[in-house]
Amino acid sequence: MAATATATRPTAQHELVITRTFDAPRALVFKAWSAPEHMVRWLGPKNFTAPHCTMEFRPGGAYRACICSPDGQEYWMRGIYREIVEPERIVFTFSWEEDGERGLENLITVTFAEQGEKTHMTFRQAFFESVEQRDSHHEGWSECIDRLAQYLAGER
16 A cells, blocks of 8 residues: 555666655655654564664764664664755665674665655665675665555555
């Protein structure tokens, strides 16, 4: 009900693109990406929680979040917002923290387009060092986006 037409297409060997149409207005979908109180409700793969999320949502602002697996393993991520065009586009860096240090950094661009009462979202992440890394992120982000669809359905 909340999302339809998932499509994933590796446009390049080291790039991930996921598209989704949500049964929710664009302003709400954008807000779910731009406020920590919303992010903690859907960030992380299926059965994960997000016990920590701080965001300085402005160009040049930082974010840092933790997702926690069902067995209690914590995974920390962080980045910097590069571009924000409300309610159309968010561009930010992404890296996992490994032993308190920043891992490989890549760039995520999320765009939001109105389609009547619905929102078409395109998620693009690049560049990965390997196809295996890209595919691992595909699995994780796809589950996050599934959770986002469920969350948006409850917010309407």
